[in-house]
Amino acid sequence: MxxxxxxxxxxxxxxxxxxxxxxxxxxxxxxxxxxxxxxxxxxxxxxxxxxxxxxxxxxxxxxxxxxxxxxxxxxxxxxxxxxxxxxxxxxxxxxxxxxxxxxxxxxxxxxxxxxxxxxxxxxxxxxRFMPQLRILLVAVGRSLPGTVSFLFVGALILYVYAMVGWICFAARDPEHYGSLGRAGLTLFLLMMMDGLGDAVHAGLAISPLSILFYASFVLLASFVLVNVLIGVVLNALEEARELERTEAREAQAGPPPPVDADQGLRRRIVAMREALDELEARLDHEGAGARPPLTGARG
Known part of the structure; x- marks a missing residue:
């Protein structure tokens, strides 16, 4: 068949x-x-x-x-x-x-x-039909590894500060720091700058040193980490733009010209024949140079 x-x-x-x-x-x-x-x-x-x-x-x-x-x-x-x-x-x-x-x-x-x-x-x-949207989606995908690292570091900082908040403020403010979960939720909202003024005033009523706790947390969580995330996204966006430009250049260049197998074989045969002719001519030339010269008739 x-x-x-x-x-x-x-x-x-x-x-x-x-x-x-x-x-x-x-x-x-x-x-x-x-x-x-x-x-x-x-x-x-x-x-x-x-x-x-x-x-x-x-x-x-x-x-x-x-x-x-x-x-x-x-x-x-x-x-x-x-x-x-x-x-x-x-x-x-x-x-x-x-x-x-x-x-x-x-x-x-x-x-x-x-x-x-x-x-x-x-x-x-x-x-597919909106280049800027396509670049943005590609950038989001390429920034995922860096974003995962950012989330891990952010979760670690949140956990440490939640434990410190529970140790320092659980007895006086159980509504916000009565457990690890409550403390983590409170600090997560503070990371978004939600209710920061009220939290600082409540902390100052407990101890003046609480300002160091909130100031350091806001500095690390809301400024340093957010700027790191912005840097990761911008770097991925630039890589996505470069990838888009590379694909555009390849698309304009078009597919490579098709290779004819028969034509390529014929070219190799012609090249081999030319090499053999050149080798044969060289051998004939060297053989003629090595022969003894002919002498005249003997007297």
Missing amino acids: TQLTVPASGRRILATRCRAVCEAPVFGFAVLLVILANAVLLGVDTYSGVAAEYHEVLKRSEDLCVTAFTVEMALRLGAHADRPKAFFRDPWNVFDLVVVSSAFVPFLRENTTLLRLLRLARVLRTA
């Missing part, structure tokens, strides 16, 4: 035509309009009266959106027919493929909650 394969030239033609459609500004604008229409339909479904009255219209509109997304994804897959691995190297392509294909999974279509969440995920696809 023979296996049918698409010739390389056919894949290149398909990819070229689909890429021309996908890169057209009208195509991107049309897809963006469909995404926004899907968001409007999702919002209309939250009104039970309108959803019940126009159920059939909303259902057909949803089917049209799914059809449009399916056609869009087919064109994007076709644009990578000559290099399919490049499609899956782009996280946005993988995200779009998962979101669109989920509409055809029977289990997900029967689960109303999951289906609504997946329909909501389609709204996030607007990031």
Whole structure:
């Protein structure tokens, strides 16, 4: 049984035509309009009266959106027919493929909650057509490791100060420092500068030295840590911008020209023949130089 394969030239033609459609500004604008229409339909479904009255219209509109997304994804897959691995190297392509294909999974279509969440995920696809939003989302993702470190250090500082607050103020202010949980909640709100004045006045009524406790905590938690977090996010944002510029340059350069295997083989054969001819000519020249000169007739 023979296996049918698409010739390389056919894949290149398909990819070229689909890429021309996908890169057209009208195509991107049309897809963006469909995404926004899907968001409007999702919002209309939250009104039970309108959803019940126009159920059939909303259902057909949803089917049209799914059809449009399916056609869009087919064109994007076709644009990578000559290099399919490049499609899956782009996280946005993988995200779009998962979101669109989920509409055809029977289990997900029967689960109303999951289906609504997946329909909501389609709204996030607007990031593909908004470069600044895409850069911001990439920056948030790249800042996660630094953010985890920030949260660990912040939790450690909060725990230490909560224990100190419980030791120093639990007897006089049990409402705010009666336990580790109460003290942690109080300091967490103070980290947001919520009720700092009242807390300082209550602490001064207990001991004048409480000002050192609150001042050091606010300095560490609200200024140092917040500035560190801002620095992590800004660094990730700059990395995301550089990554976006690199991808834009690669997209403008286009895919590498296809290599014809037969042509490359012919070039190697010609090069080998030229090398053999040169070697043969060199050997003939050296052999002629090594022969003894011919002498005249003997007398």
